[in-house]
Amino acid sequence: MLNKLALSGIKHRMRDYTVLFSGLMIASAIFYMFLSLALNKTFLKSNSPAAATAFIFGFGIVLLAIITIVYINYANTFLLSMRQKEYGMFMMLGAKSSKISRMIFVETFTIGAISTIIGALLGIIATKYVSQWMITALDMHVTHFSSFYLPALVWTFIFFIVIFVFSAIRNSISLRRTKILTLLHKDSQPSKIKRNGAVKAVQAVLGIIFLVIGYFCMWYIGKNAAFIFLGVPIALVTIVIGTYFTINSAITAVISLLKRNTKYSQKGLNNFTLSQLSFRIGDYTKILSMVSIMFALALGAITVGLGFQKQISAVVNGQNYYDVAVHNADTAQKNRINHLSGDDQSNYSYKIDDNKKIIYYRASELKKQPFHYEAFNMKSMISTTKKSTNIADPDVSYSMLQNMMPKYRMSQIKMVNDADYNNIPGKSNTLTLVKTSSFKNNLSKIRTISKEEAKRYPELKNAGGDKYSAYIMINGFFSGLEFMGFFLGIAFLAMLASCLMFKILSGANGDVKRYNMLYKIGTRQRVLRSTINKEIAVLFAVPAGLGVIHVLLGLQMFKGILFQPYTHIEVPFGIFIVLYLCYYLLTRYLYKKIVLK
């Protein structure tokens, strides 16, 4: 009978249970997605040149496991907050506490098991599509990656089942220990307001000091790479503590300043919103600090991942000024070249003296069409474009030889006048060099030209030298890193935003009464909705804001590895903000569903 009643209780709260189920499914799906990458050693080895990758992923697994545990803890609190009143009622009617604790055990475990199984299956599908999307969208070359990876699936099950067994035990013990009356009136338990201004002031100062130390360490790592082994742990600890103190004190200080400004606070529901926030932030300090650190790590992973992507075009462009090199172009190749956008074309005639290993160029043609090349500066690690009319100069001829057939790349280049050129025996060849407006945008056309060229001259196959082969090699090298950064970032973001969502939703039941009271005394629904929007927006914005600052300063660490780590930073930030925004919108929608009539 009790089981039947408990089941009917679930049916009545289907909406809340849908939230719970979907949240838990997201958790196990993300966990699987991450493990499918992190546990696949062949994939890691074949896609990353750095030995540190396995370590980074090991660290990632630990972090993700911690977030998942915290996350499930919140989801569990949400479950208990929904059920305790009902279970309290059963106990009041005479059900034995052992029976009730067995029921909550079974319920917690069943919910956990079902959501883990469905979530892991969703994870396999998501892994397939997300990786496909990333590989196509970013033109990545990833090998040994499979969306279905059995060890990942097994570990996901083991991990979640262990956590749910613990949660179930905890729930049943906590129900058994709580008094029936407390269970029945849990919603109306008053919350204590703490007043400790002096402690907060000290925390605010300490928070800023800790953050400054952490930021300084990251900046110093960028200057002096050897400091990394000491700097990273120091930065990690000081930034975590600094973030905690800042959220706990500085944010509440801002709120109380706003409250003191009566012009602002005594307008509409502003005072209520501010009080809700200061009330919440006291309670949410830990989760908000965690979210802000994770946010920074996740955003950092994507930014650095994309940093490698940007590196690709910079490195590729540094290899060869010209995007395409075609010898003795036939009509078909000429047609293809004409279809490239914004092409800047140069045509040079050359003759080859096979015996003396000399290549002759017409000086007149070079005068008309100066040769462009990339001069690499070893000190600044940056290449600059230069032009010259004298390709016989050894510095310049090296770049020109890259565009020649492989067997002539060791030859000498000579420039001769037209009369001498005509007198040189042998066939006159043409070399067409093209610089497009953008290598990336013309990539597919360039690929076709390059492949055709390799068909016409089989010796060009795997010979390198041209920009397209440089691209293939470098893209393959960086793609793995980028793929991992993206995956790591998105998995973390989804998890931490879900964490925050659940923490907020688990408090929603307690807010029903407050909003109902505001409604009764004449607050318009629109005003109530905007109050909720504002409140949840701040709870999402505080960790995001701090996280963004952490990343902006944290990128200093990568100054040694990535040149210009800040260029096009809006791309990863944009992707991240959009995903995060989706979570915000979902949270406020669900919150309003629970709180408002």
Place this chain on the structure above:
Amino acid sequence: MQKIVEVKNVEKIYGKVGEKQFKALSDVNFEVQPGEFVGIMGASGSGKTTLLNILSTLDTPTSGSVQIAGQDITKLNTNEMADFRANKIGFIFQDFNLLENLTAYENIALPLALQNVSPKKIKPAVTAITEKLGLTEILNHYPTELSGGQKQRVAAARALVHEPSIVFGDEPTGALDSKSARALMDTMTKINREDNVSILLVTHDPFSASYCDRILFIRDGEIGQELKKEESSRGEFYQEILDSLGTFVE
């Protein structure tokens, strides 16, 4: 003189046509004059709360009309209803319904802030009502730091601060000890007499009801008997109420 409340032929039926229906109120008619202190008494399930919800625009009648301060509240849309509650009605609930994250002062100031009254005017208004209710010492306290009686006086101050046309009390003494209940009812009577504030009280407690000028008894959704205090003392009126309840319940 314009009546504060005028209820005509109000009927409330729950359940859709064709389904099982339940009539919570049936042909309810009554009036409240300005400055009157009226009580509505009835057992649980008699329709008290339904009637109060309709009067306070939280629910709408199936038929009939309800005029408050000359305005037909059954014809208002949702936003107008909210504005009406904010401007014209004061509420005192059984469980205080104070926001525990706001201080007593902030709780009392809330209805004025909701009406976008300028902060300059909010302070004197709050000070005036809190002095009258003897709350000046506890204005910076949070509800959790107050006793039940103090909480209910804060709730009363919140109900009165915006000078509503009428104050509705929903079992305001229900969660109070006898001493606090007596103090609250004395305060409400004082405000009613001195400031001519109209009060409509829903209760099943004869002691609280004995403070009223007039009592309407409701049973099974219908107003049955009416009892007026007139020249009787409060003790006599209390006895009359008990007698009436005895006959009314039979």
